[in-house]
Amino acid sequence: MSLSVDQHEAAGGAAESPGVVLRADALVKRFRVGPAIRSNYVSAVDGVSLDLRRGESLGIVGESGCGKTTLARMLVGLERPDGGTLRFRQRDVTAGRRADRRLLRKGVQMIFQDPYTSLDPRMTVGKLVTEPLAANRTMGARARRGRAGELLELVGLSVDMLDRFPHQFSGGQRQRIGVARALALDPDVLVCDEPVSALDVSVQAQVINLLRDLQRRLGVAIVFIAHDLSVVRHLTDRVAVMYLGRIAEIGDSDSIFEGPAHPYTRALLSASPSVDPARRGQLAQRVKLIGEPPSPIDPPVGCRFHPRCELAQDRCRTETPLLRVPADDTGTRRSACHFAEAVLTDAR
Secondary structure (H helix, E strand, C coil), rough: CCCHHHHHHCCCCCCCCCCCHHHHHHHHEEEEEEECCEEEEEEEEEEEEEECCCEEEEEEECCCCCCCHHHHHHHHHCCCEEEEEEECCCECCCCCCCCHHHHHHHHHHEEECCCCCCCCCCCCHHHHHHHHHHHHHCCCCCHHHHHHHHHHHCCCEEEEEEEEHHHHHHHHHHHHHHHHHHHHCCCCCCECCCCCCCHHHHHHHHHHHHHHHHHHHHEEEEEEEEEEEHHHHHHHCEEEEEEECCCEEEEEEHHHHCCCCCHHHHHHHHCCCCCCCHHHHHHCCCCCCCCCCCCCCCCCCCCCCHHHHHHHHHHHHHHHCCCEECCCCCCCECCCCHHHHHHHHHHC
């Protein structure tokens, strides 16, 4: 299921460049549902292509069930794609070769959503943070403990916390421990799966600012998955909007938030709450989607968003739109909509 050069560019990718550290080409992941005799398959991710450059932050947003977490798990190697390829440092890591899989595990680390369940309660903080180092046999026990102290200080915790257990920490502190563990192997990429959604609002900003600071200091690239669009805009350089397993729109954050070129992106931004007094008059103009998302077991033919789209025409019901640059847009944004130009004009 690899793409040609033209197809890959239409899907949001670009020609291979030295700055690209992680590239996904037409990734597909299916899950079987129901009994074995009469089972169906759900395409959680269906042909997603994107790339991530060194030091860049990429946000992935969309409704629950659109495939964000499944995509994240494929990017870190926790799920093996059923189709497409994943390249890390220009090496194909989906072929199953042990050396390539080890390279991916060391270079791409994940920060999980729930800090309460992602840490083993029977292990001390020192052992939790150094577990990746022990598994990869990169240094001795004494050196690992010294490294653990450095990592705790890096995320704003004290060295004297090494011998404590997770239950002795608050949610924000636990997430900082998770960040320290993810940084143990000096990865090139951090995949953050809604890392602040389980935290108190007062703590969320602290963790987000920590990630931004680490990105500047270490040059690590970040894939940030979240429902809170204001957080995504604050943290990311580019945004990919997913709908029913596919990318609906991708581009730089300013372009996406200031002028969406896909009806679903426009509806998503319209539903985002805001405390800005200047936007209060826009509440009456919010885009209201029709009906519920279609079943991923039997997705619509053509554009998957057409059953809920006010702009849908006959072409949308039969022809699948490719990610493309709108005709009158000069940026790097790509939209999977036949009428992206009309959506973009209306947004402006």
